[in-house]
Amino acid sequence: QSALTQPPSASGSPGQSVTISCTGTSSDVGTYNFVSWYQQHPGKAPKLMIYDVSKRPSGVPDRFSGSKSGNTASLTVSGLQAEDEADYYCSSYGGSDNYVVFGGGTKLTVL
């Protein structure tokens, strides 16, 4: 399986909204609603922000939302705050061999 494709960088000013894309294939993102998003600050472990395409774990602000269209999933961060500056990774389940694949990561900068 191939890695999911994410833009290497994204940016926005405080209060703005930013959307990060994650493109897979019909073998993973396109078929299964099992996309998740992780936030990682430097030197820290990844933190789950979105799972099953659009569900938010308890404690994650509702400024974070997820969606999917075809083979592309998206993470939208609304009302950007300084603490949102981090790396974001998407991942998907791929059903044929029960594999898990990640995107290369997107560095989000809050200007």
Next chain:
Amino acid sequence: QVQLQESGPGLVEPSGTLSLTCTVSGGSIINYFWSWFRQPPGKGLEWIGYIYYSGTTNYNPSLKSRVTISVDTSRNQFSLKLSSVTAADSAVYYCAKLGGTSRFDPWGQGTLVTVSS
């Protein structure tokens, strides 16, 4: 709440075997899947594999020939062995709980393993 902690040698010699253990506290290892990941310095995340508490495993095809993940329910631990390591296997290794099909949460803090003589 469940917490995970990785442990093991921080330095492994080339061609040797990397061995790490993840200890689960605050909850039982029973009835869940548990997973290993790694992240080379400055690079992205890579899924290594996962194991069900009963011992059923699934591995990343790119690592499958060198990886073994095992579980010890009596100790509430699961372990990773990666054989024939090279410098390319140097990375921060993380363990995490898999809830459902896409919910890796929580994660351990990670442990840096360097492959060098």
